[in-house]
Amino acid sequence: MIERLALIGTGLIGGSLALALKAAGAVGEVVGCGRNPATLERARELGIIDRYATDPAQAVAGADVVFLAVPIAAMREVFRALRPGLAGEVLITDGGSAKGCVVEDARAELGPWFAHFVPGHPIAGTEQSGPDAAFATLFAGRRVILTPLPENSAEDVARAEALWLATGAQLETMSVAHHDHVLAATSHLPHVLAFTLVDSLARMEERQEIFRYAAGGFRDFTRIASSDPTMWRDICLGNRTELLALIGRFQQDLSALAASIEAGEGEALSALFARAKRVRDTLYSL
Ligand code: NAP
Numbered sequence: 058m059i060e061r062l063a064l065i066g067t068g069l070i071g072g073s074l075a076l077a078l079k080a081a082g083a084v085g086e087v088v089g090c091g092r093n094p095a096t097l098e099r100a101r102e103l104g105i106i107d108r109y110a111t112d113p114a115q116a117v118a119g120a121d122v123v124f125l126a127v128p129i130a131a132m133r134e135v136f137r138a139l140r141p142g143l144a145g146e147v148l149i150t151d152g153g154s155a156k157g158c159v160v161e162d163a164r165a166e167l168g169p170w171f172a173h174f175v176p177g178h179p180i181a182g183t184e185q186s187g188p189d190a191a192f193a194t195l196f197a198g199r200r201v202i203l204t205p206l207p208e209n210s211a212e213d214v215a216r217a218e219a220l221w222l223a224t225g226a227q228l229e230t231m232s233v234a235h236h237d238h239v240l241a242a243t244s245h246l247p248h249v250l251a252f253t254l255v256d257s258l259a260r261m262e263e264r265q266e267i268f269r270y271a272a273g274g275f276r277d278f279t280r281i282a283s284s285d286p287t288m289w290r291d292i293c294l295g296n297r298t299e300l301l302a303l304i305g306r307f308q309q310d311l312s313a314l315a316a317s318i319e320a321g322e323g324e325a326l327s328a329l330f331a332r333a334k335r336v337r338d339t340l341y342s343l
Contacts, residue, residue, distance in 0.1 A: 059084040059220065063120035065113055065135055067091055067100035069182060070152045071126030072191025075105045077224035080193040090116035091127075100188040114142030122220065125151035129291035132159050136166035143167075148216045149174045154240065154288070156204045156233045158295035172208040175217040177201060178236065179226065180244075184283040197225035204233045241299035246307065248289055249300070251282040 059078065064071045067089040078084040089097050089106030090113050097109040110116040117123050117139045127135055132153060143149075149170065153159040156176050163174045181199035183190060201221045205214045218228055231239075258267055293300055317325040 058082075059122045061086045061088060061120045061122075063088050063090065063117040063123045063139075064106060064126065065090045065116065065123065065139065066126035067097060067105055067109075067191075068126060068187050069185060069190040069195075070179065071124060072100060072103070072105040072188045073193065073195035074124060074126065074152070074179075074220075074224065076191055076193035077196055078220070079104070081223040081225075083220070083223035088116050088120065096188060103188055103191070105188055105191060113139035117142040117147070118144070121145070121147060122216070123147060123149045124220075125149070125153070128287050129153050129155055129158060129295045130287075131291075133162035133166060136163050140167060140170065143170050147173055148213050148220075150177050150217045150220070152177060152179050153295075154178060154244070154292045155296035156236045160204075160206065160233050172206075172210070173213055174206070175209050175213050176204045176206070176233065177217060177221065178204070178240070179221070181226075184281065184285075186285045186288070194225070196221070199226055200229055201226040202229050202231060202236055204231060204236050206233070237296050237299050241296055241303050245292055245296055245300050246303045248281050248284060249293065249304065250307075251279050252289065255279050255282040 062075065062078065062084050064075050064087055067075070071089075075084070075087045075089075079087070086108075087106045089100050089109040090111065091097050091100075091109075092111065094109075094111060097106070097111070100106045101109060113135055123139065123143070125132060125135055132151070147170070149163075149167070151159055151174075153176070156178060160174075160176055163176075164171050167174055179196055179199065179201045181196050181201075183195075201224075203214065203217055203221070205217075221228055258264060261267060314326075314329065317329075
């Protein structure tokens with residue numbers, strides 16, 4: 058049971074966490090924090106938070122758990138701002154989509170409190186943002202990755218695990234580096250491809266005609282291009298090394314595909330498409 062949760066960022070991820078914990082009876086009071094009082098007031102109306110403060114140090118005062126759900130590029134400034142309010146056996150954790158950059162920010166700003174920071178990332182979300190997008194069942198049955206640090210105590214890791222288990226999530230644990238490597242492939246590269254495809258077509262002169270004939274396949278492929286631009290800017294910059302390596306590899310594979318098309322190598326194309334179909338069919342028939 059969390060007595061007081063300080064929720065820095067009351068949008069989709071932070072809001073859904075608070076609603077899930079409240080629904081499970083796993084939290085007493087939730088104190089919200091953000092830059093914009095109108096957003097915080099809305100979060101209060103929606104029952105996500107009980108009260109709020111715009112100063113992170115005030116918001117975390119007396120909290121036993123602090124959860125950061127702000128865009129990745131804002132993490133450093135938030136760690137710095139909340140540090141004066143930290144006290145006691147507080148657990149600090151987050152939901153940021155890339156972990157190496159957030160851990161670096163926490164290490165730089167939290168001082169002795171760094172050992173109490175247990176990084177996390179829920180593999181769940183939607184293309185919507187803000188408190189109105191939050192819902193209590195977002196994490197139910199979904200994976201949440203914790204990337205505990207050598208500095209963490211077993212007790213703090215167990216508290217972070219208990220927090221997510223209360224939302225109905227399934228927990229996985231891995232290193233920060235492994236997280237960023239895997240997520241670059243499964244999430245960050247696909248988002249970059251979807252954004253680029255839509256933008257590339259939208260800048261063609263005959264775009265009206267092109268989009269008029271865009272059917273279900275195009276819609277499926279590009280759904281994630283409706284995601285929040287600020288969030289994805291931050292993720293690309295935060296996980297740039299892993300992402301750049303994958304973009305380079307993908308560019309090579311795309312060039313090889315173009316060469317096969319140009320050379321009329323039907324067999325090479327069929328072999329590639331059949332391999333990909335087998336993998337996709339296996340993944341989603343499970
Ligand atoms: P969101 O709905 O846009 O919410 C972000 C919240 O952060 C807002 O309440 C915003 O309120 C606040 N905020 C922004 N900048 C701030 C700052 N400098 N100081 C304090 N508060 C600030 O975003 P989200 O989708 O919940 O994403 C939050 C985090 O979860 C991100 O790190 C993201 O990488 C991660 N994540 C997202 C998804 C997803 O699918 N969306 C999935 C997994 C993880 P104000 O504007 O009022 O400050």
